[in-house]
Every structure is written in structure tokens, then in C-alpha cells.
Amino acid sequence: MSSMSIPNDKKIAVVTGASSGIGKATAAALAQEGWHVVVAARRKDKIEAVARETGGTAIELDVTSQESVDALASQLDRVDLLVNNAGGAKGMESVKDADLEDWQWMYDVNVLGTVRMTRALLDKLIAAEGHVINIGSMAAFTAYAGGAGYNAAKFGEGALTRVLRLEHVGDPVRVTQIDPGRVETDFSLVRFKGDQEKADAVYADKLNLSAADVAEAIRWAAAQPKHVNIDRIHIMPRDQA
Template sequence: MSETAKKIALVTGGSSGIGEATARALAADGWHVIVAARRLDRLEKIAEEIGGEARELDVTSQESVDKLAASIDHLHLLVNNAGGAKGLDPIEKANIADWEWMYETNVLGTLRVTQAFLDKLTADEGHIINISSVAGIQPYAGGAGYNAAKFGVTAMNKVMRIEFVDRPIRITEINPGRVKTDFSLIRFKGDAAKADAVYADKLNLSAEDIAESIRWVAGLPAHMNIDRMVITPRDQVI
């Protein structure tokens, strides 16, 4: 396909992990992919390798989101992947700043980007894929802040389906289970030993596993909508 004929996908949080793997999978499937995140140097390398575009984006900044939206005329697929967790503290010792970051990034970040591109996605009969987590379904001790954020994403996805049902767009939620990426390293603020212990002696999904599910959902006929996909390794039950 020519560059002008390709459908355009935007992947937030595209500089590593699930976001990077998704960008690569979509590009291999014929999409023109815009990878967006804060680490522009990393994005530029990925974009060069997949024949896409790199754009700097901080989903916690309305100015940053608006600037990105103003630079993109058409959009057929939005993958709201930017997110993450910080800390594993019990509620009685919860770090308010960590909770604020998780809510700003996971919930309000998804809201900002969706609002900014909704009209363009509608005009192009597009698709929104929101990356939540099994943490948005099943709470666990120490996870209250992340649970609250991802429960928020799950609720927002359901309301999008209700409120956007008369628009020619699709809405999908992906709920990954245990995926071995730098997720836990970020959660534990660089403590590699704690991060590695999360995945030790367990089956783990890869970022590419989740990217494959996103690629498949995005490639389905436009009259089909996958509301939710829950994906876990065989040894993880929620």
C-alpha cells in the first residue's frame, strides 16, 4: 500500500513494552503508525525501523495532547496505552503522590487523548482500543491505587460504548495479566530485585503477546466490535 492509502494508527506510551510491540505489529500489518510518548529519542529509533512517525507526548499535559492533535489530520485507530503503576503500599500507608500520578496517567490521560481525537476518529470511522489491566477487574492487596485507576479505565470504556454507540467507531478494552516488561521496574521505582521477583518461576506473557491481540482486534471488519479481551498466562487465574 502507498503511504497515502495506509490507515493511520496512534499508539500512546509507544516508546517501550506493550506500546512499542503494538507499534511494530501494526506497522507489519500495513498501518502507518505514529508512536507517541515522552522519550522522543527512543521513539525516533522505533519510528525509523517501522517506517512510522515519532511524536513527543505527555498524556498528563493538556497542552501536549492538544499540540499532538493539532498536528494530525486523520486518525483511524487510537491505542490508549500510556499508563503504569507506582508503589505497592497498603492503603494505610498509601503515597498520595503515587495515586495522583496513576490517576493522571491512566484515567485522565486516556480521557484527554480520546477527547482530542474523537471527532477525527468519528470522521474516519475509527477504532479506540483502551489498554486496561486485570487490575481493572480483580483487586489485590497493595494494589488499591492501581486498581482504582484501572477500574476507572474499565468504567470509562463501558461508558464510551454507551455514549458513542451512534457514532461509526468501535471501542475495545484489552485487559492484560502478568506481562514481563519494565512495568514492575517502574512500579518499584528502579528496584530491579523487586521487579524481577514478580516474574520469577512463573509463566509470563510478553509485550508481543498483547500486541498480537491488539493487531487482531484492529484488523477485524468494521461492523464487528470486541468489547473486552482478558489475556493471562496459563498459570494466572483472576
């Protein structure tokens, strides 16, 4: 994909994990606001479909690969918004029974993936007086049994977000963290490694946020004037506290 296919007359947003769920909904919400969205994720067929629907640009991306991140960054002359949405959980084992491969994956995607993307695009974001929005979770500040690996990763992502804000408080760049509660997406299907019954049980007989609800929070935060920084948004369904 050549940067020549990305227009110069629109604000450019990069959304990771944009093949489905919150990322896909965010691409749609931002496109409706007039953004040109770089739809980035691993599943080529999915991101190409989202790009067609939103008038954006699809770029394959694996946030666990520095080579992949660098390849995306090299195609972009300008970036006004980075939405670090790629992430996820695997398993709900106790600490005693922790699957270290799952823990490694969660840390690599949620924490190091966010670092890789932010580091690769930060100079462009500062040059454009841009905005970094990191998608956290209620797991970033509420520990729960069986959640240690995901808690550790999201606590870590939250810490790096706060440090990034402090380190660049004098620079023309905004930093926001958005922490959703229970959102009905394929999140639980990934966590339970394809077990649809277990995934469905997470959302059954409950009020749940939709991906579009979270996307609206992202859109709103990004739409604020450039002198306004929304530090953090915690968004939950009414029946969750």
C-alpha cells in the first residue's frame, strides 16, 4: 500500500485492531466525522471490507511485530490520531495455574503493542498536534479472580498511558485512556479460545455495551478542541459497577 493512496486533505486516523468489534465501530464513527481512517489489523480480508465501508485505507498490521509496525509507519506522511485498540485476553486460570504463554501474549499485544505503535508514530503525531487514544479496560484498575494476566497487562498499559501524558505535557499532543466495562464483542470468544458457549454466558441476561457505544466515546474525545485533553473515560453498562 502506497502512502499516495492516503489523502492529504483530510485528518488521518490510525485504528489498530480494526477488523472487528470496537476497532471496526471506531473506524465507522471517525469516518462519519470526516476522518480518513487507516484500518489496521492482521486479517486482510476483514480490514479491506472495513476500508471499503468507511472509505479508508487497509494496512495489514501485527502489533507484536516491530517489522510490521515499522512498515505501516513508513507509509504514512502524517498522522493526526492513533487509536491503540489492538488487545485482548486469553484464559482465566488462577495465578497458581497460570499459562505463561497466554500471559506473554497478553503483555505483548496490550502493552508492548501499544508501545511499538506509539513510538513509531509519536513524532508524526506531535508534528500534527495529534492525539493518542489507548483503549484500556475496567481490568486496568479493578482486579478480579482469574483475571491476573489480563489485569497485569491492562494495569501496565494504563501506567504507560499516564507516563506518556506526563512526558509530553508540554508538547502539542493529547493522550487519552478509555476504559470500557462489559462490551459484547468477540472479546470473550478469544479469551475462551473459541468456546462459544462460555463466551455467550458472559453476556447472557445482562445489559451490555456495544462496540458502537465505546466508539462514540472515542469519537467524542477526539472531537474536542486541541487545547482540551480528556485524560480518562470509564464507560460501563448500567447494571455493572
